[in-house]
Amino acid sequence: MSHDSRSELYQQVIIEHNKNPKNFRKIPSPTHEAEGYNPLCGDHLHIYLHVKEPGGVIEDVSFEGDGCAISKASASLMTASLKGKTRQETEVLFDQFHRLIKGELRPDKDPNVLGKLSVFSGIWHFPARVKCASLCWHTMKGALEKVKTVTTE
Amino acid sequence: MDLDIQRIRQDFPNLHVSVHGKPLVYFDNAATTFKPRVVLEAMDGYYQKYTSNVHRGVHELSEKATAAYEGARGKVQKFLNARDAKEIIFTRGTTESINLVAYSYGRHSLKPGDEVLISEMEHHSNIVPWQMLREEKGCVLKVIPFNDQGELIYSEFEKLLTAKTKLLSIVYISNSLGTINPVQKMIKAAHGRGALILVDAAQAVGHRRIDVQDLDCDFLAFSGHKLFGPTGVGVLYGKAGLLNKMPPFHGGGDMISSVTFEKTTYNTLPYKFEAGTPAVAEVIGLGAAIDYVLSIGFDRIEACEQGLLEYGTRALQKVPGLRLIGTAKEKVAVLSFILPGVHAHDIGTLVNDEGIAIRTGHHCTQPVMQHFGVPASSRASLSFYNTTAEIDRLVEALLKVREVFP
Known part of the structure; x- marks a missing residue:
């Protein structure tokens, strides 16, 4: 069974976020930041976060970098969905997004809080591209855990 | 035609x-070429009819396998126009062939300050082994730049080539740009400075006739799978005089003449560099691929x-x-x-x-x-x-x- 990338992967939402990414900027004095690198395709991201303590609420999150449409759209959608979330909520999203892109979570059947992020539900049919969508999430997690550099290899 | x-x-x-x-x-x-049916059949024939190890048994199948294996070596020799079949070493591929030269020649002959010259368009497999050698031996790695068309800047090559240059390791045809480098001219210039030359012919071998005597390179490396042959087999050509002086790369079976716990004497060429059971089926497949390519011309x-x-x-x-x-x-x-x-x-x-x-x-x-x-x-x-x-x-x-x- 072959899967058509035009209908399953390059949906309008992804094309739009690639073209006009949200939060594509640097936060002047971030509380957390990390660099993510995918050596296989050369995707390179920098994630910045401003976390307000106590409470651990993400007040601002942004990214910069260079990569394919999938990685850019994923970072854009991630930053949009993380704003205002607590660390705990972020962990839930991270976990659900991970299961989504591995094909283990079906957004139409399984309860979830993914919202717009479920646009990536077809990506598991394209195994070589899963890392493109997950790079920003791993980098964000690394930033929160104070890891400076994250790679997908 | x-x-x-x-x-x-x-x-x-x-x-x-x-x-x-x-x-x-x-x-x-x-990245890799497809294999004609004759290659698949040659490999299948070995597995279906005369599977056995080479250079070991006296039984019928082993003799048949040895003849096919050594026959393929002869085909490679003719294909490259090498002087002698013993100058053809079977490896796992271009990468291993380059590493063989780096470890066996480089490790034993290069001294701190000696220079290895490569180009900006090398595949990582012709960069990293020399960097690893640099770490170990303190030799210097110099890089010939290319212009925006993707052609080596020959005048820069001439400047970088000095009496300190011990080895020029250069790609014949670039895998990412397609550029055909003027290797023959470069080999002549490098020999003039007393350097040895290794040619990475991984991309060249399926597209251009290669004559190692005409080129006068000291070493040449290629992979079978880019010549319509199987993966897992490659070739290092080396001038016999150089290969004889180089120590073995891997130790093990087939590369020895005699072994005692006190002393081991090494086998002669090419076996000195072929430790362990080789990729017999793949070598036979490579031989068939060469026959096929030459039949087209x-x-x-x-x-x-x-x-x-x-x-x-x-x-x-x-x-x-x-x-x-x-x-x-x-x-x-x-x-x-x-x-x-x-x-x-x-x-x-x-x-x-x-x-x-x-x-x-x-x-x-x-x-x-x-x-x-x-x-x-x-x-x-x-x-x-x-x-x-x-x-x-x-x-x-x-x-x-x-x-x-x-």
């Missing part, structure tokens, strides 16, 4: 598969591929904004390109929908990508079994990519 492409395509079973319900267009020949292969290169270079200009990476005067049918605003991996995935296989990424030549200031490129690498109709399909697919990414 045009090639009957449709007849030739019948020799390659893998050309006739479907991807996404469309006939496959295979434009990733620089490099004159015809070259003419056919140049036709594809010219057609492809023109056809790709129909795609708005497309920029070719690598426009050397002397090049093979490698069409690397970027589409501004579209990442190579998105191009790769989208053209795959149309049944087209191209390589996207850095092609194991990150310095080449850095030269052009791009993280990645797309590459269509063609072989004589490809057609202009297939190029048209790539152009159509790229126009569709432009629709997705206007």
Whole structure:
């Protein structure tokens, strides 16, 4: 069974976020930041976060970098969905997004809080591209855990 | 003397598969080539009728396998026009061949301050072994730059080549740019300075006739799988005088004459460098691949591929904004390109929908990508079994990519 990338992967939402990414900027004095690198395709991201303590609420999150449409759209959608979330909520999203892109979570059947992020539900049919969508999430997690550099290899 | 492409395509079973319900267009020949049926049959014949180890038994099957294995060595010798079959060492591939020279020659002959000269367009496999050697031996790595067409800057090569240069390790044909380097001229110049020369012929071997005596290189490396043969087998050619002086690379069976716990004496060439059971089936397959290629002939292969290169270079200009990476005067049918605003991996995935296989990424030549200031490129690498109709399909697919990414 072959899967058509035009209908399953390059949906309008992804094309739009690639073209006009949200939060594509640097936060002047971030509380957390990390660099993510995918050596296989050369995707390179920098994630910045401003976390307000106590409470651990993400007040601002942004990214910069260079990569394919999938990685850019994923970072854009991630930053949009993380704003205002607590660390705990972020962990839930991270976990659900991970299961989504591995094909283990079906957004139409399984309860979830993914919202717009479920646009990536077809990506598991394209195994070589899963890392493109997950790079920003791993980098964000690394930033929160104070890891400076994250790679997908 | 045009090639009957449709007849030739019948020799390659893998050309006739479907991807996404469309006939496959295979434009990733620089990564690996397809194998003609005769290669598959030669390997199958060994596994079905005379499986056995080589150089060991006196039984019928072992003798038959040894004869086939050594017969393949003879074919490689003739193919490269080496003086002697013992100058042909079977390895796992180009990478291992280069590492053999780095470890066996480099480790024992290079001293701190000695220079190894490579170029900016080397595959990582002709960069990293020398960097590892640099760490260990304190030798110096120098790099010949190329211009924006992807041609080596010869005057820079002449400046970098000095009495300190002990080894010039140079790619014959670039995998990411398609450039054919003037290796013969460079070899002569390097010999004039007393340096040895290793030629990385991984990409050259399927496209150009190679004569090691005419080139006068000291070492030459290639892989079977880029010559329509199987993966897992490669060749290191070396001048016998040099190979005799070099210590073994790996220790084990077949590379010894006698072993006691006090002392081991090594076998003679080429066995000194072939420790352990070799890839017997693959070597036999490589021999069959050489027979096949020679039956077509490099004159015809070259003419056919140049036709594809010219057609492809023109056809790709129909795609708005497309920029070719690598426009050397002397090049093979490698069409690397970027589409501004579209990442190579998105191009790769989208053209795959149309049944087209191209390589996207850095092609194991990150310095080449850095030269052009791009993280990645797309590459269509063609072989004589490809057609202009297939190029048209790539152009159509790229126009569709432009629709997705206007």
